[in-house]
Amino acid sequence: MLALTHKWFPQREITERSMGEAMFLEKDYWHKMEIAVCNGIAKAFGG
Numbered sequence: 949m950l951a952l953t954h955k956w957f958p959q960r961e962i963t964e965r966s967m968g969e970a971m972f973l974e975k976d977y978w979h980k981m982e983i984a985v986c987n988g989i990a991k992a993f994g995g
Contacts, residue, residue: 952970953962960966 949967949971950962952974953960953967956970956973957966
């Protein structure tokens with residue numbers, strides 16, 4: 949969690965709230981990446 953907090957908020961104090969927000973941002977980022985990859989694969993195969 950500390951690494952994610954430093955990744956998303958490099959200058960922010962580490963608190964439970966900042967760790968929770970960092971976790972949310974990380975999960976949201978990877979969810980959007982999953983959608984982007986699926987859309988790219990669909991486009992590549994003409995669907």
